[in-house]
Amino acid sequence: MDRFIEKLKLILRDRRLYIFLGSLIALGLVVALLLDFLIMPTYTNYNEGVTVPDVTKISLDEAAELLDEYGLRHEVLDRRAHSAYPANYIIDQSPSPQQIVKPNRKIYLTVNTAQTPQTVVPDVVNMSLRNAEIQLENHGLTVGTKSYESSRFRNTILRQSVAPGDSVARGTVVNLAVSDGLGSRIVEVPDIVGMRLSEAQQNITRAGLRVGEVRFQPSREYTPNTVISFTPNEEQLTEGESLQLVVAERFDAREESESGAIIDDSTSTSSQNQN
Incomplete structure (x- = not known):
């Protein structure tokens, strides 16, 4: 034990140990500074931004060309029927115009279609009201009136006005009968x-x-x-x-x-x- 303590004291008194530790710390600081000021800014295009152009009310081809000129990508997120726009024109975009984004950012487009797209009605019976609303909206349907009836499980869907599995136009209104949580006693x-x-x-x-x-x-x-x-x-x-x-x-x-x-x-x- 005494010999071990003596060896430890010798190591601690050796200047080379402290030189090594100091060099290691200095190297770490240099690497951190390089990451912070050179590598990460280059990787994330720091201090670079693109103002998103307004591509609504123009055709999809024109929008794609304009976004490409700005160094941005695009993706058609949804297609909807809108009587105020010609077919294949942009109805909406995200991010919205005039926002500043990173170069090569993807812009999501909603495109008008000449025919109303169809969707399949999901089965939301026995779901919670919140989940049912999300499911219907995700399928492009509109949540209509919500009538409450006595049933055991509160805020659970009892019935839906459009049968599950039906193919209907996007935007179709679906009315819901919801449990008020009564009827259990x-x-x-x-x-x-x-x-x-x-x-x-x-x-x-x-x-x-x-x-x-x-x-x-x-x-x-x-x-x-x-x-x-x-x-x-x-x-x-x-x-x-x-x-x-x-x-x-x-x-x-x-x-x-x-x-x-x-x-x-x-x-x-x-x-x-x-x-």
Whole structure:
């Protein structure tokens, strides 16, 4: 052990060790500086840039020639039908005009086509809403209305308006039926008879149910705009089910016309008696 320590001390006292280490560090610094100031700038075209020309509203051949003059490459990313452009004209480009890019950068072009391109509708049933939207957009389709229905798994697609596998024009609208996450448990139906309509609606929603059709019925017993009855008249229902309401209105009120104007017969009668 003592001999090892003595040898270590001799090595540490040797000037050649420090000269070697210093040379190694200096070499590393030189290599780093060369990479930073010479090699990498040359490789990445540092301080070189090209202003992207506007190639929209011209033909694909003209666009290809112009981009080549600027030292840029191009690729047709998509083809769409657009009535405002002649066939084979550029509708859109990415990067957009006037942006500064590296030389030899690829510019992606969207080209107009005389015929509307077709696409196959993907099957998005049971997908999450977000994934379904991405799939439809990737196939060149448009997401239409989203209606919500009671089902166990929230934000899951239940149905799509265009059948999977159909070949349709790009841009076709696909409507989606989406699960609201309800329907997985039994809930208590609130006692809403005699409540004002607005209060009853709030209680129904809080219970996890829906307000369905609201029908008005003349009543002498109930105050106008209060709930007379509801269907289905059960104590418990599956979460998300709808209640149809019958709501009281003035017994002596009647519709004067199809516009829905209401007159009070009792007022008319009293006016005639005074005359």
